[in-house]
Amino acid sequence: MNNYFKVLRPGINSTFQDLGRFGLQHLGIVASGSMDQLSFCNSNKLVGNKISEGALEFAYQGPLLEMNGENALVAVSGKVNFNLIKKNSEIIKGKSNESFQISNGDKIDILSTINSVYGYFSIFGGFKIEEVKGSVSTLVKAKIGPNNGNKLKIDDKIFFKKSHQTNKSKKIEFDFDKDNTIRVMQGLQVHYFSKKSQDDFFSKEYKVTKLTDRMGMRLEGVKLENIVNKNIKSEGITKGSIQVPGDGQPIILLSDHPTIGGYPKIANVITADYDKLVQKTPGTTIKFKLVNLAVAENAFQDYVRKF
């Protein structure tokens, strides 16, 4: 018997992701991977998978999926408003960060993320999806990844591995960090900006705009004055780099960033604050706090303890 979910509604941007595809950036292939790595790993932990197993990432509105096959243990992580619609049409309000059983004919309707952007859906045993160069992460722009590198579409079938499990439901206490301070380290070209602009950037508020996706987050705030050169010789890009193009408004480069780029970078988001950053919805005002490497490395120690 084939075990699969039928996609009745794909959601806005639903893609398979894992921890990322590495070792290929010199050929122009960015790592991609789940935006919020802690929530991604939680979705796997909830169903008893290894934390690197591929899961379905969704943004804002997720998919409506109908299950065909054997009973399975599934979970939705993040902060998500969703329903389990039983075969007999009974609607059960879903609980995020708590795994649950799903049976043949049941539907999962992922309505929306709550005051956040990304959520994850996983199943015990994992989805039957094809690895591309060692990863099931999807880079839609270059059509790289499972499902031919595409987002979910209506009528797609998502097969999952046979699980034969009797795993019990599991729960993780979880909430997003509501603090809007993002810690950053100085960027390579911080001195391209006037002293006043540096002070502004590290103290004033910036608003997350709607022009935000898996590639980058455009911010709006005090214009940053470049006093050296609006372009640099193109150089490799690191996730979390904050570049400032000619218009003086910063852009934070996120998981699907271009591999090289020619704009000066004022700062870099520290690893420990990246998950928190990507969950900030458009309209949120954030502030940057300048820290040094030692602080960032210590913050990372605290961050990994959450996994």
Place this chain on the structure above:
Amino acid sequence: MLKKISNIGDCGITCDFGDEVNKNTNKEVIKLFNFIQDSVNRRKIKGILNYTPSYNKLIINFELGQIKSNQIIEFIKSNDYSKINLPENTKTVEIPICYDEEFALDIKRLEEKTKLNFKEIVSKHLETNFFVYMIGFVPGQPFLGDLNKNLYHDRLDTPRIRINKGSVGIVEKFCTIYTFESPGGWNIIGRTPFELFNINKTNTSILSPGDTVKFKSISKKEFTLFKNE
């Protein structure tokens, strides 16, 4: 020469080889790139996730839980990689290009700027052995140099919204080949039917940093035949 190593956030470092963009500087970058790639493949260093060479820099990204930047910097400094003879794995690739007017969108603009006619522009482009400085922005897109000095031109004032896959463009002393349909501001002089990038092949990207590219002119008919192969 490696001038400076700096941190990029808490999980990256940049190795800076100075401000010059020329083959000699880039060859130094690629030497270190080859050394790091080889060290990763032979498990001499752990936790390295990506290494990205550009004109004058190598950026190395790592997994913070596995290794810290000071350990990588120490590793680079303690190895005299410039003396290590890695197998010469660079190659020369011949790339067919069709300069038909349907594809050479900016020939008029270039003729005006360079005071050369179409034929002269093409022959100057064909006579160059291009060096692959770097690959990226999008998957497989090569940045080649150096163009014949007489062909130098700026970017378009208004970038095109859509440039077809395979288009060959030039700006300043560089030449690129668009591996995906994308927006772009380069002066387009022709198109190749040759597929430089295919994620499903073992050899995903035909070109690697440090390779040499030589263009070969083909007719529109050959272009079509090549496409249909």
